[in-house]
Amino acid sequence: MTTVERPAEERGWVGQALRRKEDPPLITGMGRFVEDVVLPRTLWMAVIRSPEAHARIVSIDASAARERPGVAAVFTGEDLADLGAPLPMIWAPPGVEMRTPEHWPLARGAVKHVGDPVAVVIGEDRYAVVDAAEDVIVEYEPLPAVVDPEAALEEGSPLVWEEFGTNVTHEWGLGSEDIEQALAEAEVVVERRIVNHRTAGVAIEPRGALADWREGELTLWSSTQIPHVTKFVLSGMLGIPEDRLRVIAPDVGGGFGSKLNVYAEEAIVAWCARRLNRPVKWIESRTENLSATTHGRDQIDYVRMGGTRDGRITALHTKIVLDCGGYQQLLTPFMGVFSACVMSGCYAIPKVRTDVIGVFTNKVATDAVRGAGRPEATHLIEVTVDQFAREIGMDPLELRRKNFIPKENFPAEVATGLVYDSGDYHGTLDKCLEHVGLEQFRGEQEELRKKGVYRGVGFSTYMEMCGLAPSRIVGPKGVGLQAGFWESATVRVHPSGSVTVLTGTSPHGQGHETSFSQIAADLLGVSYDDVEVIHGDTNAGPHGMDTYGSRALAVGGEAVARAATKVADKAKRIAAHLLEAAPGDIEIRDGRYQVRGSPEAGMPLSDICAAAYVPEDIPVDIEPGLEETSFFDPENFVWPFGAHACVVEVDVETGEVDVVRWVAVDDCGPAINPTLIEGQVHGGVVHAIGQALYEQIVYDSDGQLTTGTLVDYALPTAAEVPDIETDRTETPSPVNQLGVKGVGEAGTIAATPAIVNAVIDALSPLGVTFINMPLTPMRVLEAIDEARGRGTGPRATEQAREVGEHGEGAAGSGPAQPDEGGAP
């Protein structure tokens, strides 16, 4: 429930908790996903993937497959030799050596991970190609594989890419140069090795692509977050001019970052369609989705937090070992940048530095998964703040409050050099505590412990950075992404008065159609129901930069607002002419353009556009029609924030963790639609509960994927998650006229440390002081054993090593002890 109220006179469509426009077709089976797009003469594609983690391809014999009925062609990497470019990675940080191997859609000579595409079979139906794929005989010469990123950094490790002579992809840092001195001067330094394990995005709809080549033009339907970027990239790879290439993202059943990429299969279906002159379709299986779609997270974070005994945090250094996997996908090495950018958290820490070392391993490439680097940073900060509080014997909330950037200091430049736009961190924490009832909980906790029931409460006070734009900060001369990151919108008023909004964003579950309709309706003085939002088609509307990084509303929504404002301004001028008033005297009220002070003199937008499209009586200096476009590139990111709390109960005999309560107070600026915000927070928190307790991608030491199905990769279900209590505060951003910030990733960014902190709180009577995710029952039980000092035999999970080295006594006075948690 939300307690933010707006004054009555400000209430329009914006702010209303409207139901999503998108839902009726989706919940009645009328959505149109890639698989629903059926073209005559379509061929199906099956992908032959490497069963080896690392191997040389000795030979590929497709003769038997080609003989099978219904098979049209088999293609290998050699057949695709005419591609103009490999798959892209778009980060080129100035002054940094970046090792980016050529990543061809079909492997050329060697494979780098299980699931690496080696060949494709194209045929008349989906069953025929999958059967025929089993007849393609690929001979591999296995090469030594490396799976553990820290092992990959050791001398003598097998090399994923021999030609580089190292497994290091890049080294990059951000923040205070004099961090070591600051840590040396700190009264207390707490060190931890915090593992943020590999997860998968697992959209309900797996990837899929359909390519149609006709008369020199290519149309690609793809289940993607980024049709516009894909169009640009494929143009270069395939040598098709952008004006002859159309990419359509129809209904997309979730992305969570895993569809923020240009994938091999998209290029291959396009290449095959052109080669065979027939449409070619590929729909990913769930097993492919877990083995060949990019994964996320997979950082090992060596954290050192320094400060004073009375609770002033003065220095934070993090060394991130970033497991990139076998290739560099679109943004693979950039995940560490996202982490570094939010490394100050909500705190005024004088010295903050992050050093990232990227590592190749024989696993699928990592890339964005909801939050993309920011959950990792938030996790390590918020866990370490609790650890620091424990070390100095201070209440963790008091420590937070003591170090929060105060409300009056915004916009606030932090040690990383970035400027937080607005915030009220005490405000969200206050509100969160109102809901939690901490004192009462502590009483209950004490009573329950006497009965052997272990409950704990954990907090996370987070901020994040989203609204991915400002080109001047993230572009080629800034951080070094090789693109601009503005957003576009066209607002078209039709002759009859209904409105089409064309956006350059490309939703995949967020609700852009609903929220953008609300924005446009208010600014144009029309009904929300009279606005349609078109997206995800590069032939409709201006060029765009798509949807990711919680950017759609703060950048794309603002572009819609600006285009709608231009249309409204023009409409006011026409109305003023028709009403014989000054343009400045026209106001939009109750769906009418009327003369201020004379409400009887007015007209609806439909009358104005009749005049605009039959321009017999409009001022001579006004062009006919009623349509405007806006491109918006903000000056800064937007910086949402909030406070989450959860209560967990731990079964100390089995290690099982049950989340019994969740309180989320988020601030993403003024709400356009509170229901959409709640939905995003719910989804984000569940995503984080998944990572903290259930989900983990596991490769064995040979590089075989152990978690290749949803039986093994444990996504939580409704039965595993609590009711989520939500509330908000509203602190406007000065970065856009709507004052809005993003919220799509906030829950995922906020939530995991609250769970870890709660479990530690629950188990503190047993002496558990630290634990790493995922908090599987077995791992929790090991931590309890370890704390009780009766652990026997070798530990079953990697966890034990971290607890043993860093669980207790890893904090000390003065300079960091080099052998305790220092990076290797």
Next chain:
Amino acid sequence: MIPPEFEYVAPESLDDAIRALSDGGADAKLLAGGHSLLPLMKVRLAAPSLLVDLRRVPGLSGIEPHNGGFRIGAMTHHADVQFTPALGLASRAASLIADQQVRNRGTIGGSLAHADPAADMPAVLLALEGEVTVRGPSGDRSIAAADLFRDFLTTSIEPDEVLTEVLMPSSEGWGVGYQKFVRRAEDWATVGVCALVRANEGVCEDVRVGLTHMAGVPLRATAVEAALRGQPLDSQHIAQAAENAAEGTDPPGDVNATPEYKRRLARVLCRRALEEAAGTG
């Protein structure tokens, strides 16, 4: 789902089903609810040449009283077992199988014949000392639960035999307990323990304990039973007896649970199941 190619028949009599199975050779498989077989076919770990679907064979489903217990047709859905409270322990266990959608389609006969060591029903039948009836080309025969489960996914049912009914003794007069540890509600059991306790004035007159997923087959925890039989049913004796729960087991490990962790779980769950059954929990 894109399985390898297979033939499919749906015979309308049991004799035709048995004939189709015999004629189909080694790679012919029966299809009941399909909730174990089809996922295996989907990932191409199973590739039967012929599926003999039992859905049209009459008389294979339903629950009726029989000899003081129950006769349950092999094609009876888990949901029907779940919603027949008179079945006691079996009803309780059925209610915890996967999720309701699976329970609406999965069958008791299919589950027993598939003999997945992580499935719920095998250990329940074992603890209740029930039996199944199978029919092959040479007629019916009974197989006691103790003789049914041979190895991982392997039973003593011959390839050309069809499991037709399950004879489930009543658990009336027993206190029952069922404890299942799962990562997610819908998952297979990491470990499951079912317990039956017959008490007489606070003393354990008889006890049976079945273990799920503590070996390649369901097991009886005979050491626990021996330790508790004749003892007072108090927390202390129950806890002592439960300490023997992992004796003689050989639990398969996986990414989430090592054999040692599973042994530990078995001891904890065994104690809880016994307490539940004894009414002391």
